Amino acid sequence: MALDDAALDTVFRNAHTVWDFADKPVADETLQALYELVKLGPTSANCSPARFVFVRTPEGKEKLRPALSAGNIEKTMAAPLTVIVAQDPFFFQKLPQLFPAADAKGWFSGNPDLAEETATRNATLQGAYFIVAARALGLACGPMSGFDKVKLDRAFFSSSGWKSNFLINLGYPKDGAEIPERLPKLTFEEATLFA
């Protein structure tokens, strides 16, 4: 059953990157409801390597600040919440629980290159599911890749060993905010081929 036009508008056509959010916090229950959707998006062998850190305290934001690119500091400090989309390089240790049908842990435990590629691809997919699910719940996102991963990982993940992938400023859209003009996109002919 396809979505109706209003739903497609919410998730795709009218959605856009937001930097200036309404002055309204994102409730814990909303973050949990969001995760309950995100976790359902497909990953290879159900490996689910993404980890999400919800930075919302002044202390957390200050820990983030030195890792941010200059152009991302002000908007990140002002956002109700900043999500670190991270990945657990040892995601495969949970595969006996997540994928009991095969010894999937063994595919990765002796192959760090495959483990890293798999963690990165699948955590990135989960980051995209997060953006879409947030929009589906009426939230707005400002995704960012402009930050220093080494600094961020040292500040947040020195004990867990998680690795940052990208950041998302998260909140509610401002009522009556001006919708910016869309940037040009590649045409169907430019971006696709038939074979």
Next chain:
Amino acid sequence: MALDDAALDTVFRNAHTVWDFADKPVADETLQALYELVKLGPTSANCSPARFVFVRTPEGKEKLRPALSAGNIEKTMAAPLTVIVAQDPFFFQKLPQLFPAADAKGWFSGNPDLAEETATRNATLQGAYFIVAARALGLACGPMSGFDKVKLDRAFFSSSGWKSNFLINLGYPKDGAEIPERLPKLTFEEATLFA
């Protein structure tokens, strides 16, 4: 405006990976409508590095076959369509068109590591938007990462230089097909932190 439960069910809660599709082709117009949604998903500096190859001819499928992992051959040969989610390593040459506000091409043209990381992250995000948009249009997906990238890229991209990222078998769900039991997922407490 949040999506209603029926729409959330379609995109997330009732959606699942499908390997056995209805005997119904995916029309060109449907693929174009799908791309028109996918292209709207956010990428950093609007860089839009993903390229989508729709493999649906017997010749195309045979070109794909030698690159596939053994477990993926039969279902891929039987699927109405297989999408190669690829990326253009020289995506930044289109940035003067896609991001006219700054010299974004210059950020990447002298920095192959940043270009590769950016192409990979953003094409993967676009691959996830593709999965979600396909479901939103009533299609079903079987994403796969089990294939030999070197073989596939040599077979399909020796002249374009594009690089494969992952594959998606695509079609319509079968009426009355049994919905498989969901694999276990990480809990909110396992996959998230507050800071």
